[in-house]
Amino acid sequence: MAPYNSADIGFLLLGPYDIVEVVESLTEKVSKPVQETTAFSMREAQFEQPNMTKHELSGLSGWYDSDTASIHGAYVAMAGNETVFMFASQGNTMGLVAQCAASVLQVSFERAAKVGDFAKMALELAVSGVIDEATIVVALAQVTGNGNSEASYLDLGATGGGTTGANVYLSCTQLALTGSTNLIVTDEDSADHVVWADYCAFTALTAIGAEKKAATDQTVNRYHAVKRTWTGLAGSPTATFTVAIKVNAPH
Numbered sequence: 001m002a003p004y005n006s007a008d009i010g011f012l013l014l015g016p017y018d019i020v021e022v023v024e025s026l027t028e029k030v031s032k033p034v035q036e037t038t039a040f041s042m043r044e045a046q047f048e049q050p051n052m053t054k055h056e057l058s059g060l061s062g063w064y065d066s067d068t069a070s071i072h073g074a075y076v077a078m079a080g081n082e083t084v085f086m087f088a089s090q091g092n093t094m095g096l097v098a099q100c101a102a103s104v105l106q107v108s109f110e111r112a113a114k115v116g117d118f119a120k121m122a123l124e125l126a127v128s129g130v131i132d133e134a135t136i137v138v139a140l141a142q143v144t145g146n147g148n149s150e151a152s153y154l155d156l157g158a159t160g161g162g163t164t165g166a167n168v169y170l171s172c173t174q175l176a177l178t179g180s181t182n183l184i185v186t187d188e189d190s191a192d193h194v195v196w197a198d199y200c201a202f203t204a205l206t207a208i209g210a211e212k213k214a215a216t217d218q219t220v221n222r223y224h225a226v227k228r229t230w231t232g233l234a235g236s237p238t239a240t241f242t243v244a245i246k247v248n249a250p251h
Contacts, residue, residue, distance in 0.1 A: 010092025011140045013171040015083035016208035017074035027059035028099060028131065057125040064111050064119040071121055078106040084210035086171050086244060092139045094154055098244045100169040102212035103128035132167055132246035137187065138226045140242035142174065148227040153193050156247060161222030165248040170202045171210040172241035179234030182206045187243060189221035196225065220247050
């Protein structure tokens with residue numbers, strides 16, 4: 001696997017807010033908590049490890065930006081709410097890895113300023129569930145009108161097809177309806193990248209937003225693309241979004 005550094009990072013999304021331009025550090029931690037089970041009669045400590053994995057996001061700090069589409073918007077939107085986290089650590093390109101989580105909660109938010117310095121912020125996040133090593137189906141980019149990415153499909157490889165169930169993530173950071181009713185983003189799959197079918201459709205968007213869809217019982221085909229459909233298409237509507245998929249391991 002090729003080495004990557006901070007210059008390769010494509011996006012850092014908290015819900016529909018891309019804060020990659022104001023963040024300077026982020027730590028992702030995976031641990032297996034243990035519980036002490038030492039009894040009175042034992043002379044050495046004893047521990048047991050429940051079948052549980054803990055995922056954490058910490059050390060998230062950078063520069064405070066009050067723009068509604070940046071860290072301030074994410075801070076306000078996350079207050080008391082779970083949100084989707086998507087982190088393209090290798091780059092903003094179809095087929096690369098994105099760390100994704102669906103149930104991220106804000107634990108704390110700090111903002112500090114001093115004379116002659118930039119205002120700094122620090123954010124701590126808690127993750128309910130797992131952080132998926134997902135694969136980007138379409139990069140974060142602006143598109144207009146109806147369309148799909150079938151001509152530049154994602155190939156999950158021979159081991160990606162035929163499995164059951166997947167988590168599919170969406171983050172839409174910009175949306176201009178121009179008179180249309182809403183935007184429906186759909187992940188499509190195919191066994192031959194010729195005939196396509198809807199794998200899962202996200203909730204219709206009337207504003208920016210983010211969502212995870214868990215298609216746990218559906219067979220996952222090898223090839224994936226993303227379709228966008230504007231309900232009541234009017235004018236030249238635009239949207240900026242990305243979609244990533246994590247296929248369940250074969251049973």
